Amino acid sequence: xxxxxxxxxxxxxxxxxxxxxxxxxxxxxxxxxxxxxxxxxxxxxxxxxxxxxxxxxxxxxxxxxxxxxxxxxxxxxxxxxxxxxxxxxxxxxxxxxxxxxxxxxxxxxxxxxxxxxxxxxxxxxxxxxxxxxxxxxxxxxxxxxxxxxxxxxxxxxxxxxxxxxxxxxxxxxxxxxxxxxxxxxxxxxxxxxxxxxxxxxxxxxxxxxxxxxxxxxxxxxxxxxxxx
Numbered sequence: 363x364x365x366x367x368x369x370x371x372x373x374x375x376x377x378x379x380x381x382x383x384x385x386x387x388x389x390x391x392x393x394x395x396x397x398x399x400x401x402x403x404x405x406x407x408x409x410x411x412x413x414x415x416x417x418x419x420x421x422x423x424x425x426x427x428x429x430x431x432x433x434x435x436x437x438x439x440x441x442x443x444x445x446x447x448x449x450x451x452x453x454x455x456x457x458x459x460x461x462x463x464x465x466x467x468x469x470x471x472x473x474x475x476x477x478x479x480x481x482x483x484x485x486x487x488x489x490x491x492x493x494x495x496x497x498x499x500x501x502x503x504x505x506x507x508x509x510x511x512x513x514x515x516x517x518x519x520x521x522x523x524x525x526x527x528x529x530x531x532x533x534x535x536x537x538x539x540x541x542x543x544x545x546x547x548x549x550x551x552x553x554x555x556x557x558x559x560x561x562x563x564x565x566x567x568x569x570x571x572x573x574x575x576x577x578x579x580x581x582x583x584x585x586x587x588x589x590x
Contacts, residue, residue, distance in 0.1 A: 397501050397559055404492035406551055418506060418556030421536065423548045424492035425476050435485025435540075439547070440474040479548045481540040486520055489554055493534040501528055502562040505536055505555050516542035519555055526557075 401408050405426065409419035428438055445468050452460040481487050495503070505524035511517040520537040536555045540546045548554060570576055 394561075397497050399495055399497040399559070402494040404494075406492055409493070409557055418558045420508070420553040421491055421493070421505070421534070421555045421557050423479070423536075423550065423552045423554045424490045425479050425548060425550050427490040427492060427533070428476060428479055429488065429490075432488035432535075433479075433485070434487070435482040436487040437480055438476045439478040439480055441477050442468060442471050442474045444477060445471075477549065481517075481538060481546045481548065483540055483543050483545070486537060486539045489536045489538055489548060491534040491536060494531060495526070495534070496531070497528050497559070499528045500562055501559050502526070504558045504560065505534075506558060508553060508556055511546075511554070515544070515546055516540070517546055517554075523558075528562075 405424055406422040409421050411419050425438070430438060445464055449461060449464045449468070452464060479487055479489065497503070503526035505519055505526065506522050507518045518539050518541060520539045524536065526534060538546075538548075538554060
């Protein structure tokens with residue numbers, strides 16, 4: 363085999379090796395960016411991405427699991443409460459046929475069922491989701507507000523971003539604040555927040571004895587010094 367033939371063969375081998383390495387790297391990167399999340403959802407669809415490529419998946423409320431001890435300026439609306447609201451409207455219309463029908467439906471309720479959570483202006487509430495998860499320990503899940511209700515209703519996640527560790531096995535709960543001027547009603551299955559998964563970093567803290575010993579350049583300034 364001539365040197366020229368040997369060089370051509372080496373180029374072919376190198377190209378195939380590079381192609382194989384690139385394929386393996388792309389597969390590894392894909393796997394890294396698409397972690398497997400084991401999930402249990404008790405009474406709602408699992409979180410979903412609205413469109414392909416979205417960073418955040420919508421998380422839904424599970425109002426039937428709410429605990430009233432985690433409420434401030436908020437309350438649970440039951441199926442009987444809703445019927446009484448319908449009854450008041452029927453009274454206003456003087457609709458006797460509707461009133462009789464509503465009375466029958468109220469009498470038929472043996473055990474009241476939560477149908478919504480009402481968060482008043484300035485109030486907050488821990489909203490259950492019915493979600494339980496497990497995922498690789500190199501990731502963390504962040505709970506963040508949904509832009510739509512944040513803009514239109516001024517509903518936000520109190521501790522945004524709320525952190526969910528990989529080894530957390532209890533139910534996901536979302537603390538929502540009503541910063542608006544109107545009651546905010548959350549019903550079963552409503553989208554109330556989004557979840558984003560990212561790689562987890564843990565710092566290695568190296569203790570120094572004084573600020574002067576800190577490495578790197580001091581940029582100077584404090585809060586708000588770069589602008590109004």
